[in-house]
Amino acid sequence: MLRIDRRLLTNLDWTLISLVLAVTLIGIMSIYSATRPLPGATQTTYHIKQAYWLCVGLVVMVGMLSINYKWLQQAAPWLYWGGVVLLIAVMVAGRKGMGAQRWLSIGPVSFQPSELFKLSFIIFLARQLSMESSEMSLGRVVKLFVMYAMLPMAVILKQPDLGTALVVFAMFGALVFTKGVGRRAVALALLIALVSVPFVGSVMWDELKPYQKKRITAFINPEADPEGISYHVQQSKVAVGSGGFIGKGYMKGTQGPFRFLPERHTDFVFSVFAEEWGFLGGLTLAALYILIILRGIDIARKSKDEFGRLTALGVVYMLTMYCFVNMGMTMGIVPVVGIPLPFMSYGGTALVANFMALGLLVNIRARRFELFY
Amino acid sequence: MTSQEEFDSRLRVISVIVGLAFLVLLARMWQLQIISGAQYKRQAFENRLRNEKITSPRGIIYDRNGKPLVKNAPYYYVAVQPEMVSLVDVRAVADFLVMDPVELSRMLAAAKNPIDPVKVKGGLTFDQVAFIESRISEYPYLMIDAEQTRYYPNGPVGAHLIGYLGKLNPQQVSRPEHHDVPSGAFVGQWGVEKLFDTQLRGTAGNRIIEVDALGRRLSVYREESPEKGEDIHLSIDLALQQTAEDAFANKVGALVAIRPSTGELLALVSKPSFDPNLFSRGIDYDEWVRLSTGENYPMLNRALQSQYPPGSTFKIATAMAALETKACTPSTTHFCGGALSKGRWRFRCWKRAGHGSVDMHDAIVQSCDVYFYQTGEDTGIDNIAKYARMMGLGAESGLRVVSEKSGLIPDTEWKKRTKGEPWYPGETFNAAIGQGFILTTPAQLAEMAATVANGGRRMHITLLRIDDESALEPEVDLALDPLTIKTLKDALRGVVAENKGTGGYARSKIVDIAGKTGTAQVITQREGDLQKDTPAHLRDHAWFVSFAPVDNPEIAVAVLVEHGGHGGESAAPIARRAIETYMTGLAERAGNAQN
Numbered sequence: 001m002l003r004i005d006r007r008l009l010t011n012l013d014w015t016l017i018s019l020v021l022a023v024t025l026i027g028i029m030s031i032y033s034a035t036r037p038l039p040g041a042t043q044t045t046y047h048i049k050q051a052y053w054l055c056v057g058l059v060v061m062v063g064m065l066s067i068n069y070k071w072l073q074q075a076a077p078w079l080y081w082g083g084v085v086l087l088i089a090v091m092v093a094g095r096k097g098m099g100a101q102r103w104l105s106i107g108p109v110s111f112q113p114s115e116l117f118k119l120s121f122i123i124f125l126a127r128q129l130s131m132e133s134s135e136m137s138l139g140r141v142v143k144l145f146v147m148y149a150m151l152p153m154a155v156i157l158k159q160p161d162l163g164t165a166l167v168v169f170a171m172f173g174a175l176v177f178t179k180g181v182g183r184r185a186v187a188l189a190l191l192i193a194l195v196s197v198p199f200v201g202s203v204m205w206d207e208l209k210p211y212q213k214k215r216i217t218a219f220i221n222p223e224a225d226p227e228g229i230s231y232h233v234q235q236s237k238v239a240v241g242s243g244g245f246i247g248k249g250y251m252k253g254t255q256g257p258f259r260f261l262p263e264r265h266t267d268f269v270f271s272v273f274a275e276e277w278g279f280l281g282g283l284t285l286a287a288l289y290i291l292i293i294l295r296g297i298d299i300a301r302k303s304k305d306e307f308g309r310l311t312a313l314g315v316v317y318m319l320t321m322y323c324f325v326n327m328g329m330t331m332g333i334v335p336v337v338g339i340p341l342p343f344m345s346y347g348g349t350a351l352v353a354n355f356m357a358l359g360l361l362v363n364i365r366a367r368r369f370e371l372f373y
Numbered sequence: 374m375t376s377q378e379e380f381d382s383r384l385r386v387i388s389v390i391v392g393l394a395f396l397v398l399l400a401r402m403w404q405l406q407i408i409s410g411a412q413y414k415r416q417a418f419e420n421r422l423r424n425e426k427i428t429s430p431r432g433i434i435y436d437r438n439g440k441p442l443v444k445n446a447p448y449y450y451v452a453v454q455p456e457m458v459s460l461v462d463v464r465a466v467a468d469f470l471v472m473d474p475v476e477l478s479r480m481l482a483a484a485k486n487p488i489d490p491v492k493v494k495g496g497l498t499f500d501q502v503a504f505i506e507s508r509i510s511e512y513p514y515l516m517i518d519a520e521q522t523r524y525y526p527n528g529p530v531g532a533h534l535i536g537y538l539g540k541l542n543p544q545q546v547s548r549p550e551h552h553d554v555p556s557g558a559f560v561g562q563w564g565v566e567k568l569f570d571t572q573l574r575g576t577a578g579n580r581i582i583e584v585d586a587l588g589r590r591l592s593v594y595r596e597e598s599p600e601k602g603e604d605i606h607l608s609i610d611l612a613l614q615q616t617a618e619d620a621f622a623n624k625v626g627a628l629v630a631i632r633p634s635t636g637e638l639l640a641l642v643s644k645p646s647f648d649p650n651l652f653s654r655g656i657d658y659d660e661w662v663r664l665s666t667g668e669n670y671p672m673l674n675r676a677l678q679s680q681y682p683p684g685s686t687f688k689i690a691t692a693m694a695a696l697e698t699k700a701c702t703p704s705t706t707h708f709c710g711g712a713l714s715k716g717r718w719r720f721r722c723w724k725r726a727g728h729g730s731v732d733m734h735d736a737i738v739q740s741c742d743v744y745f746y747q748t749g750e751d752t753g754i755d756n757i758a759k760y761a762r763m764m765g766l767g768a769e770s771g772l773r774v775v776s777e778k779s780g781l782i783p784d785t786e787w788k789k790r791t792k793g794e795p796w797y798p799g800e801t802f803n804a805a806i807g808q809g810f811i812l813t814t815p816a817q818l819a820e821m822a823a824t825v826a827n828g829g830r831r832m833h834i835t836l837l838r839i840d841d842e843s844a845l846e847p848e849v850d851l852a853l854d855p856l857t858i859k860t861l862k863d864a865l866r867g868v869v870a871e872n873k874g875t876g877g878y879a880r881s882k883i884v885d886i887a888g889k890t891g892t893a894q895v896i897t898q899r900e901g902d903l904q905k906d907t908p909a910h911l912r913d914h915a916w917f918v919s920f921a922p923v924d925n926p927e928i929a930v931a932v933l934v935e936h937g938g939h940g941g942e943s944a945a946p947i948a949r950r951a952i953e954t955y956m957t958g959l960a961e962r963a964g965n966a967q968n
Contacts, residue, residue: 178383241405241413279406286395293391301384309380313387324394331401
């Protein structure tokens with residue numbers, strides 16, 4: 001199984017890998033700028049840690065490439081349930097950080113199981129869906145939801161991590177829709193959704209933690225400014241907006257390092273980037289992401305089996321959603337939920353998980369000519 | 374499995390959706406960076422600027438001789454930017470500042486935004502400031518700053534008059550007169566500090582500073598200087614006030630001293646007093662409860678808020694009314710055998726054996742009750758009330774330092790109105806000697822003394838120093854017959870100077886003092902009971918009203934000692950000490966002026 005073939009090497013999608021590496025390096029540069037110290041203070045090491053995680057990610061990616069993704073299809077249930085177990089472990093024995101219980105510590109290393117889970121969820125769901133008929137009824141969809149999506153969503157919500165839970169939900173919906181749902185089912189689903197939104201909304205509202213409520217309130221009405229949530233967003237908008245057309249120049253952003261922008265090396269790293277590189281920089285970065293995602297779609301199109309297609313699309317959906325929500329959040333068009341920007345935001349687990357996803361994509365593309373291995 | 378074309382078309386749809394999503398993002402970018410770019414650039418710049426209100430130095434309150442009664446002292450505190458501390462150990466900071474880490478965390482969590490510094494520890498001594506400053510490079514997010522705080526160097530002396538400061542309470546914040554007060558600033562909440570707060574406060578200034586991310590000041594961008602508060606010159610004499618407070622020692626009571634010719638308040642004492650410094654940084658709730666409900670109620674301004682029967686001091690009013698209405702003359706005599714019988718009642722004189730045959734002079738000097746029962750009956754309560762009121766009794770003094778009691782001077786109309794009964798003759802007897810319904814505050818009796826001292830011209834009482842005395846007009850001119858004045862003054866001098874006088878304890882070697890003793894009954898004494906045999910809390914209140922020097926008086930003083938027993942013993946010596954101090958001070962200043 002672990003054969004590194006010369007054929008494999010030539011079939012690797014170097015374009016995609018280069019695009020991702022480019023974004024990651026831009027990310028490291030932005031992290032460095034965002035965390036540069038003021039005169040008198042010492043430099044933090046986030047950018048170095050991110051580079052370290054990049055190396056880990058590359059190793060993991062290579063590992064991902066070496067296996068036949070068909071094997072993943074068979075291993076999918078283990079991955080899924082393993083992921084769920086880890087999520088439950090976080091709930092029970094997790095480490096708190098930033099007011100949320102998202103981390104697990106094993107020895108000196110801590111990681112975020114929810115970041116890894118999103119990948120195993122994609123793989124597993126792709127596997128299950130590939131075994132379904134092409135026009136699923138609404139009932140079937142609901143059954144799938146209850147069986148596979150509800151439990152992890154609930155556990156993730158408990159952390160609390162509203163953002164990731166919503167992403168899981170959205171990915172479920174997108175993949176199901178991609179797979180094929182009867183038109184009747186779609187119409188019915190939409191109707192039910194519309195009708196139940198107020199009810200579900202009010203139930204969910206009560207379940208939300210106060211700070212989550214405040215985030216939504218702040219989004220709807222920034223003037224109310226509950227406890228400075230809109231302060232973060234306002235600062236972020238100022239950072240982005242003050243970049244202008246060509247930006248203030250690398251390392252010349254004032255909003256970030258001067259600490260007016262909180263979370264500047266994690267969730268709000270895009271603000272730092274946009275402030276320093278302006279609209280042109282933002283356009284370039286968006287182009288890079290679009291190219292990565294379109295490449296992913298192309299890989300899905302050329303994939304020889306449904307599992308591969310769905311997996312690739314799952315990754316595509318995930319990346320798109322994360323990009324849209326994160327960048328939208330920093331610009332104030334999406335409520336603040338803790339979603340990192342793929343390959344850019346500082347975060348070891350997320351980076352490694354995304355490189356695994358990259359590896360998966362490259363893997364699928366590399367073996368597109370093989371029917372059975 | 375779906376057909377390839379179907380799948381392809383679906384993929385195309387997905388591509389379009391992805392494209393649209395990014396288009397939305399780019400459109401938003403365009404909006405923020407290009408369309409509103411200039412505005413955000415400005416805001417980014419402004420984020421580096423911080424607005425600070427600069428409190429103006431509060432005006433100083435001086436006594437009449439230019440001695441300061443208050444000081445503005447520097448108050449050092451250390452502040453932390455809340456956002457900073459998330460990067461470090463709260464415990465370490467708490468240890469360094471010698472604080473409870475839980476308390477520190479709470480203060481930081483309560484911060485309104487992560488940037489503005491939160492004061493965490495105040496009242497630092499020089500040593501503490503030096504210690505923190507020397508290690509500030511290890512804790513760069515700490516900053517030491519100073520603000521002005523009010524300090525009362527004389528502690529409780531004059532506290533009831535000077536007052537204290539406090540932060541604005543929620544109701545006050547919205548009042549128009551407080552619009553320019555920086556939040557968290559201290560304003561006058563009591564006494565002179567409150568009465569003249571607008572002048573003392575001045576106008577706050579404004580400073581816009583450029584800061585770095587740690588909130589440290591880089592430069593001053595723009596500054597509007599504050600306007601210093603106006604100084605206030607009170608008419609109080611600090612030396613007199615201090616002596617008077619000392620003279621009370623542990624006794625409870627009040628003293629009010631007035632300058633008869635101008636109505637200037639020279640001293641206002643209420644004992645027990647309190648330390649206004651307790652309020653300067655915001656008083657503890659428990660401390661406040663202790664003060665306001667504590668033993669003998671230190672927060673009560675007995676000079677203006679406590680009313681007592683004036684006792685024999687009121688005979689001055691009775692005598693004045695009698696003489697002016699010609700109900701009797703100075704030489705009218707009555708016989709006092711120790712009691713006066715009216716119908717089936719006996720009205721006793723305090724001296725069981727009686728005073729014998731006395732004229733008005735003697736009656737005042739020896740404080741004969743029987744004489745005044747008779748005189749009062751001859752004059753009538755309405756006349757007595759009239760002259761009492763003209764001298765300022767029965768109404769608030771108008772100092773407005775606190776809410777005052779107005780006392781009570783009864784007359785027939787009052788009785789009818791409030792009790793629905795006619796005035797009974799026996800009640801005149803009581804009234805004539807200052808008992809019964811009559812209630813006065815120490816301030817009012819001081820006004821009475823000052824009016825007599827000033828020849829029957831009552832001046833408007835004021836606590837501000839009067840610099841131009843030429844234009845002063847009396848509030849009320851009683852237009853007394855000069856003989857009345859002379860009779861009263863001679864008699865009052867006799868009270869102190871003559872051997873039979875009740876005010877012998879006020880006799881002074883250095884100045885001629887005139888006065889009248891009084892005893893306000895708390896309970897009815899049994900015949901023959903001595904004050905010293907009565908438990909302290911049931912003893913009568915002691916009064917002494919006085920002025921000096923008798924010719925051309927400079928000062929009029931009223932003293933009340935709660936449960937002091939006889940006025941002559943406990944109240945008179947206090948008045949004497951006060952007067953002597955004041956007169957000595959006057960002489961010194963006059964001597965210095967001549968040199």
